[in-house]
Amino acid sequence: MFRIDVIPYTLNFSFSAGTSRGVLNEKLSIFLKLYDQTSPQNFALGEAAPLPGLSPDFSPDYITQLKTRIQGLQHLIAPGPLAFQQALASVSATESALKFALETALHDFNNGCKREIYKTGFSVGQEKIPINGLVWMGDANFMNKQIAQKLDAGFTCLKLKVGAIDFETECQILKNIRHEFNEETLVLRVDANGAWPAHTALSYLNVLSEFKLHSIEQPIQPKQWEQMAYLCEQSPIQIALDEELIFAYSKAEKINLLETIKPNYIVLKPTLHGGLTGSQEWIELAQARSMGWWITSALESNIGLNAICQFTSITQASGFQGLGTGQLYTNNIESPLEVLQGYIGLNSNKNWNLSLFE
DSSP states (O other): OEEEEEEEEEEEEEEEEEETTEEEEEEEEEEEEEEETTSTTSEEEEEEOOOTTTOTTOOTTHHHHHHHHHHHHGGGOOSSHHHHHHHHHTSOTTOHHHHHHHHHHHHHHHTTSSSOSSOSTTTTTSOOEEBOEEEOBOOHHHHHHHHHHHHHTTOSEEEEEOSSSOHHHHHHHHHHHHHHOOTTTOEEEEEOTTOSOHHHHHHHHHHHGGGOOSEEEOOSOSSOHHHHHHHHHHOSSOEEESGGGTTOOSHHHHHHHHHHHOOSEEEEOTTTTTHHHHHHHHHHHHHHTTOEEEEBOOSOOHHHHHHHHHHHHHTTOOSOBBOOGGGSBSSOOOOSEEEETTEEEEOTTOOOOOGGGO
16 A cells, blocks of 8 residues: 655755845755555655745645645555556646645656656766856845855856845846856846836846846736736846746646747746646747746755756756755755756765655
8 A cells, every 4th residue: 555654844044045025044845755555665755845925835734734635645646657647637736836746756656766757867867957056135245255156166157136135236246247257158147036016127127138138037026917028028138937927727827828928938946837747838838939948946955856857857958947956955855966067967976865754
Protein backbone atom coordinates (compact mmCIF):
# COMPACT_ATOMS: atom_id res chain seq x y z
CA MET A 1 0.00 0.00 0.00
CA PHE A 2 1.22 3.45 -0.90
CA ARG A 3 1.38 6.32 1.53
CA ILE A 4 2.11 10.06 1.46
CA ASP A 5 3.48 11.74 4.57
CA VAL A 6 3.15 15.52 4.93
CA ILE A 7 6.30 17.12 6.38
CA PRO A 8 6.35 20.89 7.10
CA TYR A 9 9.74 22.62 7.15
CA THR A 10 10.71 26.25 7.70
CA LEU A 11 13.55 27.61 5.55
CA ASN A 12 15.53 30.48 7.06
CA PHE A 13 16.89 33.23 4.82
CA SER A 14 20.56 34.13 5.24
CA PHE A 15 19.55 37.81 5.01
CA SER A 16 16.40 39.92 4.98
CA ALA A 17 15.12 39.52 1.42
CA GLY A 18 13.27 42.64 0.32
CA THR A 19 10.55 42.80 -2.31
CA SER A 20 7.88 45.39 -3.08
CA ARG A 21 5.48 43.15 -1.10
CA GLY A 22 7.61 43.23 2.04
CA VAL A 23 10.68 41.64 3.62
CA LEU A 24 11.14 37.88 3.89
CA ASN A 25 13.12 36.23 6.68
CA GLU A 26 11.71 32.71 6.51
CA LYS A 27 9.74 30.54 4.12
CA LEU A 28 7.45 27.59 4.86
CA SER A 29 7.66 24.52 2.64
CA ILE A 30 5.61 21.36 2.99
CA PHE A 31 7.17 18.21 1.62
CA LEU A 32 5.23 15.22 0.34
CA LYS A 33 7.01 11.92 1.01
CA LEU A 34 5.62 9.15 -1.21
CA TYR A 35 6.53 5.53 -0.58
CA ASP A 36 5.36 1.92 -0.66
CA GLN A 37 4.89 0.81 2.94
CA THR A 38 6.49 -2.55 2.12
CA SER A 39 9.78 -0.75 1.35
CA PRO A 40 9.71 2.60 3.19
CA GLN A 41 13.44 3.15 2.70
CA ASN A 42 12.71 4.03 -0.93
CA PHE A 43 10.77 7.26 -1.06
CA ALA A 44 9.98 10.02 -3.51
CA LEU A 45 9.64 13.70 -2.66
CA GLY A 46 7.59 16.66 -3.80
CA GLU A 47 7.39 20.18 -2.41
CA ALA A 48 4.35 22.38 -1.91
CA ALA A 49 5.52 25.90 -1.13
CA PRO A 50 2.80 28.50 -1.81
CA LEU A 51 3.77 32.13 -1.22
CA PRO A 52 1.73 34.04 1.38
CA GLY A 53 0.10 37.09 -0.13
CA LEU A 54 0.64 35.81 -3.65
CA SER A 55 -0.53 32.20 -4.06
CA PRO A 56 -4.33 31.98 -4.14
CA ASP A 57 -4.11 28.48 -2.64
CA PHE A 58 -2.30 29.67 0.49
CA SER A 59 -4.11 30.14 3.80
CA PRO A 60 -3.00 30.41 7.44
CA ASP A 61 -4.11 26.80 7.99
CA TYR A 62 -2.56 25.53 4.75
CA ILE A 63 -0.77 22.64 6.47
CA THR A 64 -4.04 21.32 7.92
CA GLN A 65 -5.82 21.76 4.60
CA LEU A 66 -3.03 19.98 2.74
CA LYS A 67 -3.11 17.03 5.12
CA THR A 68 -6.85 16.73 4.58
CA ARG A 69 -6.42 16.84 0.80
CA ILE A 70 -3.69 14.21 0.90
CA GLN A 71 -5.87 11.90 2.98
CA GLY A 72 -8.49 12.18 0.28
CA LEU A 73 -5.94 11.37 -2.43
CA GLN A 74 -4.27 8.38 -0.75
CA HIS A 75 -6.45 5.79 -2.46
CA LEU A 76 -5.47 7.13 -5.89
CA ILE A 77 -1.72 6.99 -5.36
CA ALA A 78 -0.01 4.15 -7.20
CA PRO A 79 2.92 3.79 -9.60
CA GLY A 80 2.51 3.81 -13.34
CA PRO A 81 1.22 6.29 -15.94
CA LEU A 82 -2.50 5.54 -15.53
CA ALA A 83 -2.56 6.03 -11.77
CA PHE A 84 -0.38 9.09 -12.25
CA GLN A 85 -2.99 10.71 -14.47
CA GLN A 86 -5.87 9.72 -12.18
CA ALA A 87 -4.22 11.25 -9.13
CA LEU A 88 -3.37 14.49 -10.91
CA ALA A 89 -6.85 14.77 -12.43
CA SER A 90 -8.27 14.99 -8.92
CA VAL A 91 -6.24 18.14 -8.16
CA SER A 92 -7.88 21.32 -9.43
CA ALA A 93 -6.09 24.05 -11.37
CA THR A 94 -6.46 26.38 -8.39
CA GLU A 95 -4.32 24.06 -6.22
CA SER A 96 -1.13 24.96 -8.03
CA ALA A 97 1.37 24.27 -5.22
CA LEU A 98 -0.18 20.88 -4.46
CA LYS A 99 -0.21 19.97 -8.14
CA PHE A 100 3.49 20.77 -8.49
CA ALA A 101 4.32 18.76 -5.37
CA LEU A 102 2.25 15.76 -6.40
CA GLU A 103 3.54 15.79 -9.98
CA THR A 104 7.17 15.85 -8.91
CA ALA A 105 6.69 13.17 -6.23
CA LEU A 106 5.02 10.84 -8.74
CA HIS A 107 7.70 11.49 -11.37
CA ASP A 108 10.38 10.83 -8.76
CA PHE A 109 8.71 7.59 -7.64
CA ASN A 110 8.22 6.30 -11.17
CA ASN A 111 11.89 7.03 -11.94
CA GLY A 112 13.24 5.06 -9.00
CA CYS A 113 13.16 7.52 -6.06
CA LYS A 114 16.48 9.09 -7.06
CA ARG A 115 15.34 12.75 -7.30
CA GLU A 116 15.29 12.18 -11.05
CA ILE A 117 12.11 13.89 -12.23
CA TYR A 118 13.01 13.60 -15.92
CA LYS A 119 15.82 11.79 -17.65
CA THR A 120 17.76 14.69 -19.17
CA GLY A 121 21.32 15.86 -19.61
CA PHE A 122 20.81 17.97 -16.51
CA SER A 123 19.64 15.05 -14.35
CA VAL A 124 22.81 13.07 -15.09
CA GLY A 125 25.14 16.01 -14.55
CA GLN A 126 26.04 16.57 -18.20
CA GLU A 127 24.12 19.79 -18.82
CA LYS A 128 24.16 23.16 -17.05
CA ILE A 129 21.57 25.92 -17.28
CA PRO A 130 22.51 29.61 -17.55
CA ILE A 131 20.83 31.65 -14.81
CA ASN A 132 20.51 35.25 -13.75
CA GLY A 133 22.02 36.56 -10.54
CA LEU A 134 19.19 37.86 -8.36
CA VAL A 135 19.71 41.18 -6.56
CA TRP A 136 17.23 41.78 -3.75
CA MET A 137 15.83 45.13 -2.67
CA GLY A 138 17.42 47.10 0.12
CA ASP A 139 19.35 50.30 0.59
CA ALA A 140 21.90 51.31 -2.04
CA ASN A 141 24.85 49.85 -0.14
CA PHE A 142 23.14 46.48 0.27
CA MET A 143 22.16 46.30 -3.40
CA ASN A 144 25.59 47.41 -4.62
CA LYS A 145 27.22 44.76 -2.41
CA GLN A 146 25.02 42.07 -3.95
CA ILE A 147 25.81 43.30 -7.45
CA ALA A 148 29.55 43.14 -6.80
CA GLN A 149 29.21 39.61 -5.41
CA LYS A 150 27.22 38.40 -8.41
CA LEU A 151 29.66 39.91 -10.89
CA ASP A 152 32.63 38.40 -9.02
CA ALA A 153 30.85 35.04 -9.16
CA GLY A 154 30.79 35.18 -12.97
CA PHE A 155 27.16 36.07 -13.68
CA THR A 156 26.58 37.74 -17.05
CA CYS A 157 22.88 38.44 -16.39
CA LEU A 158 21.57 40.29 -13.36
CA LYS A 159 17.96 40.65 -12.28
CA LEU A 160 17.27 43.51 -9.87
CA LYS A 161 14.19 43.80 -7.72
CA VAL A 162 12.87 47.35 -7.99
CA GLY A 163 9.98 49.31 -6.54
CA ALA A 164 10.69 49.27 -2.80
CA ILE A 165 13.19 52.12 -2.50
CA ASP A 166 13.04 55.52 -4.17
CA PHE A 167 13.14 55.46 -7.96
CA GLU A 168 16.07 57.89 -8.25
CA THR A 169 18.30 55.61 -6.16
CA GLU A 170 17.35 52.61 -8.29
CA CYS A 171 18.19 54.57 -11.44
CA GLN A 172 21.56 55.55 -10.02
CA ILE A 173 22.36 51.92 -9.25
CA LEU A 174 21.48 50.93 -12.82
CA LYS A 175 23.47 53.86 -14.20
CA ASN A 176 26.54 52.78 -12.21
CA ILE A 177 26.27 49.24 -13.59
CA ARG A 178 25.95 50.47 -17.16
CA HIS A 179 28.92 52.77 -16.69
CA GLU A 180 31.06 49.65 -16.24
CA PHE A 181 29.23 47.08 -18.36
CA ASN A 182 27.40 47.64 -21.65
CA GLU A 183 24.45 45.55 -22.81
CA GLU A 184 26.69 43.20 -24.84
CA THR A 185 28.73 42.41 -21.72
CA LEU A 186 25.99 42.23 -19.11
CA VAL A 187 22.26 41.52 -19.50
CA LEU A 188 20.11 43.51 -17.08
CA ARG A 189 16.57 42.58 -16.10
CA VAL A 190 14.39 44.24 -13.48
CA ASP A 191 11.34 42.97 -11.62
CA ALA A 192 8.86 45.44 -10.14
CA ASN A 193 6.48 42.80 -8.71
CA GLY A 194 3.57 45.11 -9.60
CA ALA A 195 4.93 47.99 -7.50
CA TRP A 196 4.14 50.92 -9.81
CA PRO A 197 0.82 52.76 -10.21
CA ALA A 198 -0.60 52.20 -13.68
CA HIS A 199 -0.78 55.93 -14.44
CA THR A 200 2.95 56.51 -13.81
CA ALA A 201 4.41 53.22 -15.08
CA LEU A 202 5.09 54.37 -18.63
CA SER A 203 7.04 57.42 -17.44
CA TYR A 204 9.19 55.11 -15.28
CA LEU A 205 9.74 52.78 -18.22
CA ASN A 206 10.82 55.67 -20.43
CA VAL A 207 13.43 56.70 -17.86
CA LEU A 208 14.67 53.15 -17.38
CA SER A 209 15.10 52.64 -21.11
CA GLU A 210 18.29 54.71 -20.85
CA PHE A 211 19.94 51.73 -19.15
CA LYS A 212 19.41 49.28 -22.01
CA LEU A 213 17.41 46.75 -20.01
CA HIS A 214 16.53 43.37 -21.45
CA SER A 215 13.07 43.39 -19.87
CA ILE A 216 10.93 44.27 -16.88
CA GLU A 217 8.66 41.84 -15.05
CA GLN A 218 5.18 42.85 -13.94
CA PRO A 219 5.47 46.67 -13.78
CA ILE A 220 1.92 47.09 -12.42
CA GLN A 221 -0.46 45.00 -10.32
CA PRO A 222 -2.25 42.13 -12.12
CA LYS A 223 -5.88 42.21 -13.25
CA GLN A 224 -5.45 45.55 -15.05
CA TRP A 225 -5.50 44.09 -18.53
CA GLU A 226 -6.30 47.28 -20.42
CA GLN A 227 -3.51 49.22 -18.73
CA MET A 228 -1.04 46.35 -19.09
CA ALA A 229 -1.87 45.94 -22.78
CA TYR A 230 -1.25 49.66 -23.25
CA LEU A 231 2.13 49.38 -21.54
CA CYS A 232 3.12 46.38 -23.66
CA GLU A 233 2.28 48.37 -26.78
CA GLN A 234 3.99 51.62 -25.74
CA SER A 235 6.90 50.58 -23.52
CA PRO A 236 10.46 51.09 -24.81
CA ILE A 237 11.42 48.10 -22.61
CA GLN A 238 10.09 44.61 -23.28
CA ILE A 239 7.55 43.49 -20.69
CA ALA A 240 7.29 40.06 -19.09
CA LEU A 241 4.19 38.88 -17.24
CA ASP A 242 4.60 36.99 -13.98
CA GLU A 243 1.97 37.49 -11.26
CA GLU A 244 -0.52 38.25 -14.06
CA LEU A 245 -0.56 34.58 -15.01
CA ILE A 246 -1.62 33.25 -11.61
CA PHE A 247 -5.35 33.73 -12.00
CA ALA A 248 -5.72 32.25 -15.50
CA TYR A 249 -6.57 28.61 -14.90
CA SER A 250 -8.21 27.23 -18.03
CA LYS A 251 -6.68 27.09 -21.48
CA ALA A 252 -9.31 29.54 -22.74
CA GLU A 253 -8.44 32.02 -19.96
CA LYS A 254 -4.75 31.75 -20.79
CA ILE A 255 -5.36 32.37 -24.48
CA ASN A 256 -7.57 35.36 -23.70
CA LEU A 257 -4.92 36.86 -21.43
CA LEU A 258 -2.08 36.45 -23.92
CA GLU A 259 -4.08 37.74 -26.89
CA THR A 260 -5.45 40.71 -24.95
CA ILE A 261 -2.25 41.91 -23.28
CA LYS A 262 0.26 40.70 -25.90
CA PRO A 263 3.36 40.58 -23.66
CA ASN A 264 6.86 40.10 -25.01
CA TYR A 265 7.57 37.36 -22.47
CA ILE A 266 5.97 35.29 -19.77
CA VAL A 267 7.79 34.14 -16.62
CA LEU A 268 6.78 30.73 -15.34
CA LYS A 269 6.89 29.43 -11.76
CA PRO A 270 5.41 25.92 -11.58
CA THR A 271 4.37 26.43 -7.94
CA LEU A 272 2.25 29.42 -8.99
CA HIS A 273 1.29 28.63 -12.56
CA GLY A 274 -0.38 25.23 -12.50
CA GLY A 275 2.48 22.89 -11.73
CA LEU A 276 4.56 21.28 -14.47
CA THR A 277 1.60 20.52 -16.74
CA GLY A 278 0.17 24.00 -16.33
CA SER A 279 3.55 25.58 -17.10
CA GLN A 280 3.95 23.37 -20.16
CA GLU A 281 0.59 24.57 -21.44
CA TRP A 282 1.66 28.20 -20.95
CA ILE A 283 4.86 27.49 -22.91
CA GLU A 284 2.99 25.99 -25.84
CA LEU A 285 0.51 28.88 -25.95
CA ALA A 286 3.29 31.47 -25.79
CA GLN A 287 5.33 29.77 -28.51
CA ALA A 288 2.29 29.61 -30.79
CA ARG A 289 2.08 33.42 -30.49
CA SER A 290 5.82 34.07 -30.92
CA MET A 291 6.16 35.19 -27.30
CA GLY A 292 9.28 34.44 -25.31
CA TRP A 293 9.36 32.77 -21.91
CA TRP A 294 11.66 31.68 -19.16
CA ILE A 295 11.32 29.67 -15.98
CA THR A 296 12.07 30.65 -12.40
CA SER A 297 11.75 29.11 -8.98
CA ALA A 298 9.39 30.50 -6.35
CA LEU A 299 11.70 30.28 -3.32
CA GLU A 300 11.41 26.50 -3.03
CA SER A 301 14.04 24.44 -1.24
CA ASN A 302 16.53 22.39 -3.24
CA ILE A 303 13.89 19.63 -3.53
CA GLY A 304 11.57 21.83 -5.58
CA LEU A 305 14.42 23.65 -7.30
CA ASN A 306 15.90 20.38 -8.54
CA ALA A 307 12.55 19.43 -10.07
CA ILE A 308 12.18 22.83 -11.75
CA CYS A 309 15.70 22.65 -13.16
CA GLN A 310 14.97 19.25 -14.70
CA PHE A 311 11.68 20.56 -16.11
CA THR A 312 13.56 23.53 -17.56
CA SER A 313 16.01 21.14 -19.16
CA ILE A 314 13.35 19.01 -20.80
CA THR A 315 11.55 22.08 -22.19
CA GLN A 316 14.83 23.15 -23.83
CA ALA A 317 14.40 26.67 -22.47
CA SER A 318 16.76 29.19 -24.01
CA GLY A 319 18.43 32.19 -22.42
CA PHE A 320 18.91 32.95 -18.75
CA GLN A 321 16.57 31.27 -16.27
CA GLY A 322 15.75 32.30 -12.69
CA LEU A 323 17.02 29.25 -10.83
CA GLY A 324 19.58 30.56 -8.37
CA THR A 325 17.44 30.68 -5.25
CA GLY A 326 18.95 27.60 -3.62
CA GLN A 327 21.67 29.79 -2.13
CA LEU A 328 19.21 31.90 -0.15
CA TYR A 329 18.83 29.73 2.93
CA THR A 330 20.97 28.78 5.93
CA ASN A 331 19.20 25.42 6.34
CA ASN A 332 18.40 24.28 2.82
CA ILE A 333 18.27 20.55 2.03
CA GLU A 334 21.82 19.59 1.08
CA SER A 335 21.92 18.53 -2.55
CA PRO A 336 24.19 18.08 -5.58
CA LEU A 337 22.86 21.35 -7.05
CA GLU A 338 25.71 23.76 -7.66
CA VAL A 339 25.94 27.29 -9.05
CA LEU A 340 29.23 28.16 -10.76
CA GLN A 341 30.07 31.03 -13.11
CA GLY A 342 26.44 31.89 -13.73
CA TYR A 343 25.26 28.32 -14.41
CA ILE A 344 23.38 25.79 -12.30
CA GLY A 345 24.10 22.09 -12.60
CA LEU A 346 24.31 18.83 -10.66
CA ASN A 347 27.71 17.98 -9.19
CA SER A 348 28.11 14.20 -9.29
CA ASN A 349 30.61 14.41 -6.43
CA LYS A 350 27.96 15.78 -4.06
CA ASN A 351 25.09 13.83 -2.49
CA TRP A 352 21.65 14.52 -1.14
CA ASN A 353 21.28 14.71 2.63
CA LEU A 354 17.73 13.49 3.21
CA SER A 355 17.94 12.79 6.93
CA LEU A 356 14.93 15.06 7.49
CA PHE A 357 12.77 12.48 5.70
CA GLU A 358 14.18 9.25 7.14
